[in-house]
Amino acid sequence: xxxxEFRDVHKAFQRDSERIEVFTGLTLDVEExxxxxxxxxxxxxxxxxxxxxxxLDRPSSGSVRVAGAEVSTMTSAQLASWRARHIxxxxxxxxxxxxxxxxxxxxxxxxxTKLSKRERDERVKxxxxxxxxxxxxxxxxxxxxxxxxxxxxxxxxxxxxxxLVLLDEPTGQLDAKSSREVLALLGRLxxxxxxxxxxxxxxPHAAEQAGTVxxxxxxxxxxxxxxxx
Amino acid sequence: xxxxxxxxxxxxxxxxxxxxxxxxxSLALFLFASLRSVITTxxxxxxxxxxxxxxxxxATGIVFPLPMAYAAKIRALPGVDAVSWANWFGGxxxxxxxxxxxxxxxxxxxxxxxxxxxxxEDQRQAFLHERTAALxxxxxxxxxxxxxxxxxxLQGTIFPGxxxxxIRGVYTPTAxxxxxxxxxxxxxxxxxxxxxxxIAGWYIVQIADAGAAATIAKGLDDQFRNSSAPTKTGTEQAxxxxxxxxxxxxxxxxGTIGTAVVFAIxxxxxxxxxxxxxxxxxxxxxxxxxxxxxxxxxxxxxxxAGAITVIGAVVGLGAAKxxxxxxxxxxxxxxxxFSVTSGTLALGGLIALLLMLASGVIPAMQAARLSIVxxxxxxx
Numbered sequence: 243x244x245x246x247e248f249r250d251v252h253k254a255f256q257r258d259s260e261r262i263e264v265f266t267g268l269t270l271d272v273e274e275x276x277x278x279x280x281x282x283x284x285x286x287x288x289x290x291x292x293x294x295x296x297x298l299d300r301p302s303s304g305s306v307r308v309a310g311a312e313v314s315t316m317t318s319a320q321l322a323s324w325r326a327r328h329i330x331x332x333x334x335x336x337x338x339x340x341x342x343x344x345x346x347x348x349x350x351x352x353x354x355t356k357l358s359k360r361e362r363d364e365r366v367k368x369x370x371x372x373x374x375x376x377x378x379x380x381x382x383x384x385x386x387x388x389x390x391x392x393x394x395x396x397x398x399x400x401x402x403x404x405x406l407v408l409l410d411e412p413t414g415q416l417d418a419k420s421s422r423e424v425l426a427l428l429g430r431l432x433x434x435x436x437x438x439x440x441x442x443x444x445x446p447h448a449a450e451q452a453g454t455v456x457x458x459x460x461x462x463x464x465x466x467x468x469x470x471x
Numbered sequence: 472x473x474x475x476x477x478x479x480x481x482x483x484x485x486x487x488x489x490x491x492x493x494x495x496x497s498l499a500l501f502l503f504a505s506l507r508s509v510i511t512t513x514x515x516x517x518x519x520x521x522x523x524x525x526x527x528x529x530a531t532g533i534v535f536p537l538p539m540a541y542a543a544k545i546r547a548l549p550g551v552d553a554v555s556w557a558n559w560f561g562g563x564x565x566x567x568x569x570x571x572x573x574x575x576x577x578x579x580x581x582x583x584x585x586x587x588x589x590x591x592e593d594q595r596q597a598f599l600h601e602r603t604a605a606l607x608x609x610x611x612x613x614x615x616x617x618x619x620x621x622x623x624x625l626q627g628t629i630f631p632g633x634x635x636x637x638i639r640g641v642y643t644p645t646a647x648x649x650x651x652x653x654x655x656x657x658x659x660x661x662x663x664x665x666x667x668x669x670i671a672g673w674y675i676v677q678i679a680d681a682g683a684a685a686t687i688a689k690g691l692d693d694q695f696r697n698s699s700a701p702t703k704t705g706t707e708q709a710x711x712x713x714x715x716x717x718x719x720x721x722x723x724x725x726g727t728i729g730t731a732v733v734f735a736i737x738x739x740x741x742x743x744x745x746x747x748x749x750x751x752x753x754x755x756x757x758x759x760x761x762x763x764x765x766x767x768x769x770x771x772x773x774x775x776a777g778a779i780t781v782i783g784a785v786v787g788l789g790a791a792k793x794x795x796x797x798x799x800x801x802x803x804x805x806x807x808x809f810s811v812t813s814g815t816l817a818l819g820g821l822i823a824l825l826l827m828l829a830s831g832v833i834p835a836m837q838a839a840r841l842s843i844v845x846x847x848x849x850x851x
Contacts, residue, residue: 293843293844296760298759298760298843298844299843299844318764318765319764319765319766322759322762322763322764322765323762323764324762325760325761325762326761326762326763327762329760329762331760331761333757333847337753337754337757337847339480339754339757339758340484340754341480341481341483341484342476342477342480346476346477346480350758350761350763351761351762353473353474353477354761354762354763354767359473398761
C-alpha cells in the first residue's frame with residue numbers, strides 16, 4: 243500500500259492579477275520505505291509538491307493522503323500536531339535556530355511530545371550520533387560548517403521518528419564533500435533505519451542515491467524512473 | 472517550563488537591545504510612579520485636617536496679615552474652644568540653597584491644638600519655657616546634623632536680620648501632611664523682634680462641634696466684615712486643599728508632560744519589542760514546520776514580551792519605591808509624606824501588563840497567522 247497518495251491534485255497561486263496553475267490533476271503514489279527523488283526544472287512544482295505533502299500548503303482541490311490521513315482537509319491546529327508526529331523536514335538553507343545549540347535545535351520536535359527531559363536527552367543524543375555529531379551538540383549553528391549544519395537539520399528531522407522525511411534541495415548549499423556525506427547519510431537512513439525519504443533536487447548525484455526518480459515538468463509527472471543502487 | 476530555554480535564548484539574542492528595552496520599560500515606569508506619587512501626595516495632603524479646626528486668613532489673601540487683636544474676639548465667639556496663630560517667617564539658612572519652612576507660632580496653644588506634633592515631654596517643656604527656643608522636625612536633624620541645645624542662625628528675608636534660635640526639641644509628626652522639616656519658634660519673640668507689630672499670618676480656631684463649623688465660620692467672618700482686615704474662615708481641610716490648588720496647575724502641567732513622556736517611551740519600547748519579533752519571521756516558519764502550533768507560538772512571543780515587561784516593571788517600580796524611601800524624599804518640603812503607594816504600584820503593574828499585550832499580541836498574532844510557505848519564500 244502506498245504511504246503517500248496524491249489524487250487529482252490541483253494547485254494554483256494568485257500572483258497579482260495573474261493566476262498560476264502549478265498542478266492540474268496530479269496523481270502520484272509513494273511507497274513506504276522508499277527513497278524518492280523529485281527532479282525537474284525551476285517552476286515545475288517540486289517544492290510545491292513537497293509543501294503539500296508536509297501540510298505546509300493546501301491544494302486548491304484534490305486529495306493528499308499520508309499514511310491514511312487526509313492532509314488537505316485538516317485544520318491548522320490538526321496539521322501542526324500531525325506534522326510533529328509524521329513529518330521531518332529539511333530545508334536547503336538548513337534553517338537552524340541560531341540562538342539554540344545543535345542539541346536544542348534537535349530537541350525542538352521532542353518538546354511537542356510528552357517525553358520526559360531524560361527521554362528527550364537520550365533521543366537527541368541518538369539522533370546526533372546517527373548523523374555523526376555527538377561531539378558538536380553544545381555548538382551553535384555559527385560554530386558549525388555548512389555540512390555539519392545540514393546534518394544537525396537532518397537529526398532534527400528524524401529525532402521524533404517521523405513517518406516521512408522530506409528534504410528540499412538538501413545539498414544545494416553544500417560543497418561536494420559535504421554533499422556526499424549528507425547523501426550517504428540519507429542512504430543509510432533509508433536502508434538501515436527504513437525511513438521513507440523524499441528529496442527535491444537538481445543534483446543528479448543526489449538523485450542517484452534514490453531508488454526512484456520522479457521527473458516533473460510544468461506540474462506534470464512526465465517520467466518515473468526506478469534506479470538500482 | 473520546557474519552552475523556557477527558547478524564551479531565554481531569544482532574550483539573549485541581542486543582549487544590549489534586550490537590556491535597553493528593559494531599561495526603557497523601567498525608566499518609563501519609574502517616571503510614572505514618581506509623577507503619580509506627586510499627585511497622590513498632593514491629594515492626600517489636601518485631605519489632611521481635623522474637623523474640629525478652622526483656619527482664618529485675611530480675606531484679601533494669605534500673604535496679608537491679620538491684627539493680633541482678633542485673637543481675643545475670636546476666642547469669645549460661641550462654639551470656639553481655643554485659638555492659636557502662626558506666621559510664615561521665610562528665613563534662609565546657610566547658602567539658602569536647601570529650603571525648609573519656618574513658622575512663628577503661639578507655642579502653647581499651637582502644640583495643644585496639634586497633637587500630631589509629638590516629642591519627648593522634657594523637650595516640650597524646654598521649648599515652651601524659653602523665648603528664643605526652636606522646635607525642629609526630624610528631617611532637619613538628618614539634613615543638617617543639628618542637635619538639641621545647638622544655636623542656629625537664620626537670615627530673615629521678609630523680616631531682615633540674623634535670627635538665632637536654640638534648638639530645644641525635635642518633633643516627629645504622626646500625620647505626614649504636617650511635614651517633618653519645619654522649624655517652629657515663638658511668636659512672642661517674633662513679635663518683639665519686629666517691633667510689636669501685632670500681626671498674625673493666620674488663626675487656627677478649635678471648635679467643639681464639627682457640625683457647627685459652617686455657622687461658626689460665618690459668625691467669625693461676619694464679625695470682621697466691615698473692619699480694615701476682613702477675614703475668610705474655612706475648615707482646615709479646605710485650607711490645605713487651597714494650598715494643593717495653588718500647586719494644582721503645576722501638578723496638571725507635570726502630569727500632562729510626564730504622561731506624554733512616559734507614553735512616548737512606552738511606544739518606543741513596544742516598537743522595539745515588535746521589531747524584535749518581526750525579525751524572526753523565518754524562524755517562526757521553521758518552528759511551525761517542525762510542528763509548533765499557532766497557540767504555542769503565540770504563547771512563546773507573549774512570554775518573551777512578558778519577561779521584558781515584568782523585569783522592567785519590577786526594576787522601575789521597585790526602584791521608585793526603594794529610592795524615595797531610602798532618601799526620605801519630601802519634594803524639598805513641598806510634598807511632606809511623599810510615598811509611592813501600593814495603588815501606584817498596582818497601576819504601574821497594570822501599565823506593564825498593557826504594554827506586554829500591546830507589544831506582544833500583534834507580533835504573537837502575526838506569528839500565529841504566519842503562512843509558512845510565504846515566510847520561507849519557497850514558492851516556486
